[in-house]
Amino acid sequence: MKYIKTFESYKIPITSQEAKNLLPKELSIQTSNGEFTLKVTDYIVNLPKIYTAYHQSTPEITGDVLSDGEPDYLCIDLNFMRVDKEFEINVELTYGDAMMFEFKVSKGNVDVFHYNGHGSKFDPDYEFSFKEESIEEILNFFNRFGFGLNREHFNFLDSDKTSYDTTKNGGQ
Secondary structure, eight states, rough: OOOOOGGGGGOOTTGGGGGGGOSSEEEEETTEEEEEEEEEEEEETTTTEEEEEEEEEEHHSSSTTTTTTTTEEEEEEEEEEEEETTTEEEEEEEEEEEEEEEEEEETTEEEEEEEETTTOOSSTTOEEEEHHHHHHHHHHHHHTTOOOOOOOGGGGBBOOTTOOOOOOGGGO
């Protein structure tokens, strides 16, 4: 699995540090405490898993990572799995120490297993979501694998509380 689907068109092995450039450079989130931008800082490949980390620059400004009441990092773990002749990616997204989302991306489909955003049963009062431009970046990243997804597949990441049915996928 040196190259994966449309990554071949970039002529970049997924195992290469250069593949890091295909990830969103920064992700903008919205939480109960405001809006924050985190930049990619780490990309570790240990196939079939890829670990990516995003950090915010609060310590550079104040010297205190907790000064804004928010964790200073967001991690995305991508676990590549072959299913029949296709493949899928299991995604775990953690913010600080809290698991925020767990979902599976496959051709034309996104299955959400764990949801900890607006209206979730785990923490319905906590506000965590991605800004629109970040959702588009995430969508573009997954479509580089030829999944053929559209914006609606990622409504669960959206700050619009009415865009995602939380009773879907077991009310997670």
